[in-house]
Amino acid sequence: MERTWWKECVVYQIYPRSFKDSNGDGIGDLNGITEKLDYLKYLGIDVIWLSPVYESPNDDNGYDISDYQAIMREFGTMEDFDRMLDEAHKRGIRIVMDLVVNHTSDEHKWFIESRKSKDNPYRDYYIWRDPVNGAEPNNWGSCFSGSAWQMDEATGMYYLHMFSRKQPDLNWDNPKVRDEVFDMMTWWLEKGIDGFRMDVISLISKDPSFPDGDPGINGYASFNEPANGPHVHEYLQEMRERVLSKYDTLTVGECSGVTLEEAKKYASSDGKELSMVFQFEHMDVDAEGANKWTDKKMDLRDFKEILTKWQLGLHEIAWNSLYLQNHDQPRCVSRFGDDGQYWAESAKMLATCSHMMQGTPYVYQGEELGMTNVPFKTIEDFRDLDSINAFYELTEKGVYSEEEMLRRIRYKSRDNARSPFQWDSSENAGFSTGEPWMMVNPNYTSINAEEQMGNPESVFHYYKKLIELRKKYPIIVYGNYKLLLPEDKDLYVYERELEGEKLFVAANFSKNTRSLELPDEWKGNPTEILIHNYPDVQLADTLEIRPYEAFVLYMK
């Protein structure tokens, strides 16, 4: 297997709005990030994935871009960006930008032109269709509720928006659109950035016949309907040829709706498209069909089956990303662990289980502190249009009562991940001296970076150690993977192997104490405990594994 820096690195995702506010307006910004680079250096990460910082009217917090070559005023200036990039590079930290090119903002100059008239030179930059029998051209639903088609009065035609009405989809079949995107990417790469995380890149190529899909609980087909469309691989290969092949980059495609077979093409080790993809099957493990608004706990057996499929399926063919959360998901400790009695144990257990797999790990800001879901009270506490729209749509349609829907969005809303970073126990968690743009989680007085940096047993120091181990043991990056005990509903146990070295990873996803007999070759052999989340692990042929306990054994 070819060895490269982007397989060996650890990526840290920053959601700039909520990371660190440097000027007291309640909104995180670029200078705030620059201020905290030493913190990230100390944690040991190699790469920052920066969620969008481009000019945007903020309908979807920067994922609706009105100018790809300008910085959002709230976040600072291009000079601030250049300084941040420079300071990051000085510390050996690379910067990967979010590339949001499935759609633009409706306030982007291309769309302002496009909607003016049918013969405007920018008309074909977007996807326009005539009404069919006086209605939408098909039943596709927007990711953020309602139809994916919006009637535009000026020309009496619909435009497609797989996300909000203010995020019209670009028409990638138009070669001019590809030219524009590729030029813009080159401009950023020439500036010195180190790669791209590509927003919903699996959706860029639409089937021109626009077929209906299966309707979900709101009556519309899923926003994933266009995933892996007819020309997506061709367009990404063109992007590689014309842009990426000229630079040394990390590229990760956010590929909603991606299957294992498709991922083998997107992230193939022949290097024709992307370095790796984000797949979503383990994020859908607690969904009900296409409905993510559930509040049920996952079945660990499903989780193991999914991750094992990806570990084995991409081995030596493509490359995995490893993640348990991001800015679109609730906090992993609240979702897959226990954010009460076993908060620290379960946060460390989850990290162990994920970081010991084959692939490139992604840490989402605050995950390294075990930040939890937020105790939102009413719908007014939410900021995210996805959660707010879903609340009104599903309660108005009578799918759920208000109380029930509130319970579901409290558990699953992406706003859980977007509350301000908890730096210390001072007012507003040290995030801002002003009023934060969204509520701070009241548990900041006990869960914060300052406290954890001073405490060697903290979740923070555990993440730091996991990152150090990855640098020291190539088996963690490159070893093959083998699942043990697939039917066990509490324990996730797997082995790794590389050139005569072996790892044994055990993680208890439950409150039950369970006994686990080691496989024969681990019994009595000189093994080393690389990391464990309880202070006192005693090796024995049969181990009593305590609630949320996790450890990693190593043998040479």
Ligand code: GLC
């Ligand atoms: C991606 C982003 C998400 C955004 C959506 C539309 O899924 O991660 O935050 O809302 O695309 O750009």
Ligand code: CA
């Ligand atoms: Ca600010």
